[in-house]
Amino acid sequence: MEERVYNFSAGPAVLPVSVLKKAQEELLCLPGCGASILEISHRSKQFGEILAQTKANVRELLNVPENYKIMFLQGGSITQFALLPMNIIRNTNKAGDYIVTGTWSKKAASEAKTQGKVNVIWNGQDEKFVRKPSDAELQTSADAAYCYYCANETIEGIQFPTEPNVSVPLICDASSEIFSRPVQMEKYGVLFACAQKNAGPAGVTLVIMRDDFVEMSGADLPSMFSYKQLADKDSMLNTPPTFGIYMMKLVTEWLKEQGGLEVMRQKNVEKAQLLYDAIDASNGFYRVHGNKEFRSFMNVSFRLPTEELDKKFQEEAKAFKLASLGGHRSVGGERASIYNAMPREGVVALRDFMVDFAKKNA
Numbered sequence: 001m002e003e004r005v006y007n008f009s010a011g012p013a014v015l016p017v018s019v020l021k022k023a024q025e026e027l028l029c030l031p032g033c034g035a036s037i038l039e040i041s042h043r044s045k046q047f048g049e050i051l052a053q054t055k056a057n058v059r060e061l062l063n064v065p066e067n068y069k070i071m072f073l074q075g076g077s078i079t080q081f082a083l084l085p086m087n088i089i090r091n092t093n094k095a096g097d098y099i100v101t102g103t104w105s106k107k108a109a110s111e112a113k114t115q116g117k118v119n120v121i122w123n124g125q126d127e128k129f130v131r132k133p134s135d136a137e138l139q140t141s142a143d144a145a146y147c148y149y150c151a152n153e154t155i156e157g158i159q160f161p162t163e164p165n166v167s168v169p170l171i172c173d174a175s176s177e178i179f180s181r182p183v184q185m186e187k188y189g190v191l192f193a194c195a196q197k198n199a200g201p202a203g204v205t206l207v208i209m210r211d212d213f214v215e216m217s218g219a220d221l222p223s224m225f226s227y228k229q230l231a232d233k234d235s236m237l238n239t240p241p242t243f244g245i246y247m248m249k250l251v252t253e254w255l256k257e258q259g260g261l262e263v264m265r266q267k268n269v270e271k272a273q274l275l276y277d278a279i280d281a282s283n284g285f286y287r288v289h290g291n292k293e294f295r296s297f298m299n300v301s302f303r304l305p306t307e308e309l310d311k312k313f314q315e316e317a318k319a320f321k322l323a324s325l326g327g328h329r330s331v332g333g334e335r336a337s338i339y340n341a342m343p344r345e346g347v348v349a350l351r352d353f354m355v356d357f358a359k360k361n362a
């Protein structure tokens with residue numbers, strides 16, 4: 001296939017074309033370097049500048065205060081599911097409070113249980129993960145070091161409209177919504193996100209951690225598992241994911257050119273509304289998984305009346321360059337991931353296809 005499609009994959013996911021082109025231009029010879037980013041030492045001056053610039057971009061975009069460390073780690077978000085309780089619960093003999101709103105926060109709570117005491121303070125499983133809790137439903141525990149939540153459940157397609165208000169520091173899995181809207185960093189002890197949805201390629205995970213959490217973490221753990229040691233060595237305890245960090249630099253530069261995160265939020269909400277309006281106007285032909293006020297503006301998860309129609313929809317969509325629309329294997333149906341880099345034209349093309357498909361098949 002020679003032509004680019006509209007790629008609705010949940011991750012690894014679409015990247016801005018200008019970012020891919022820039023990476024392509026610079027791949028053979030990084031300006032001022034005489035070699036590729038893939039070939040230079042992580043200890044080189046050039047890579048040092050890339051790391052520093054990526055950190056500065058992240059700090060600027062997310063308005064990260066000076067008392068937070070920004071780290072670029074490996075092992076994906078699931079590794080963070082284990083490292084957080086390993087460092088924070090096990091080392092302090094406290095507990096972790098978990099808000100379970102879908103597949104990813106459920107997995108995080110179950111990984112945390114391998115490391116220490118976990119209190120699931122809210123669980124939406126019996127309601128089939130269709131909503132997020134209100135603040136009134138959240139009672140944090142006396143022994144909690146933190147309250148963990150997942151900002152956007154990628155599989156179920158439900159999102160916290162704003163961060164929960166609780167009396168202990170928040171830990172947030174922002175994997176599928178990082179850089180899609182502004183955040184109030186002061187409310188977080190830790191915010192982390194794997195890059196492969198909204199921030200770059202697979203292989204690098206952004207971890208933003210307040211200094212007191214860094215200090216709380218276990219210095220006596222094996223070095224690569226210790227946030228304290230990782231932070232003290234500025235993500236360079238071993239060879240960091242250099243290409244992923246370079247790509248995140250390009251993505252964050254692109255985000256700054258777009259006008260920053262408030263502009264991205266407006267664009268994202270508007271794109272998602274195009275799809276939800278078509279769904280709501282379909283007389284029940286398309287059904288969204290989550291309750292209306294928690295619908296995700298990153299992952300639009302929906303179903304058709306039968307599995308046969310689901311298959312037909314995905315098959316026929318391909319002719320319109322609409323790709324990777326299958327829902328997660330655990331839930332089926334359709335999922336349109338419309339991250340920052342999905343252009344509005346792609347969403348309009350999908351919306352038009354959906355309207356037409358419903359007319360012909362309802």
Ligand SMILES: Cc1ncc(COP(=O)(O)O)c(C=O)c1O
Pocket residue numbers: 011075076077078079104150152153154155173174175176194
């Ligand atoms: C919200 C969320 N958390 C965690 C993960 C797992 O990320 P990784 O595959 O990088 O471990 C994913 C991704 O697929 C996700 O969407």
